[in-house]
Amino acid sequence: SYVLTQPPSVSVAPGKTARITCGGNNIGSKSVHWYQQKPGQAPVLVIYYDSDRPSGIPERFSGSNSGNTATLTISRVEAGDEADYYCQVWDSSSEVVFGGGTKLTVL
């Protein structure tokens, strides 16, 4: 089955740039989606198709995908960005696959 690997945690100071990676075998050939989940809330889609932003998501959120790594980049990080972030793909053998999640801490 297909596996997505995320770092358990990432820390960043306010105003700086956070980068959260999602590793997978030849993930660059797949479409990657990213979700933000705050405590007690349902996940919210922040990036789809590698780099597209749904309406209402700030331009500070961006994504890229190449080779074996996809990356979610959050620029000018704010305290309100503190949350868990999950990557997700569709794999023909495993169907929908989520990464293990990354806890973003704003220092």
Place this chain on the structure above:
Amino acid sequence: QVQLQESGPGLVKPSQTLSLTCTVSGGSISSGSYYWSWIRQPAGKGLEWIGRIYTSGSTNYNPSLKSRVTISVDTSKNQFSLKLSSVTAADTAVYYCARDPGGGSFQDWGQGTLVTVSS
């Protein structure tokens, strides 16, 4: 703006069948080319996709749960449902329903409902 709302028992006994319903409002469940999914999350853990049903009624399931899962749709009630049989404590989780417009991403989610498996 479509809204999804999960409902069902919050407590299920071991070995029994967990049954949940997702009610869709703000749009018809049978219009458009949407996939309707169930996703769960044990406390303090990550997201796990359970399965989905297409507007036509065709289904796909997580291979690890396939033998225990049934997802169905009731277009007259604008609902889709999840049945998970032979539950154990490991099935205790918050269960979400979600909508995928066809590209594999989940753009709309319900608020989630906690199901505890315990005697």
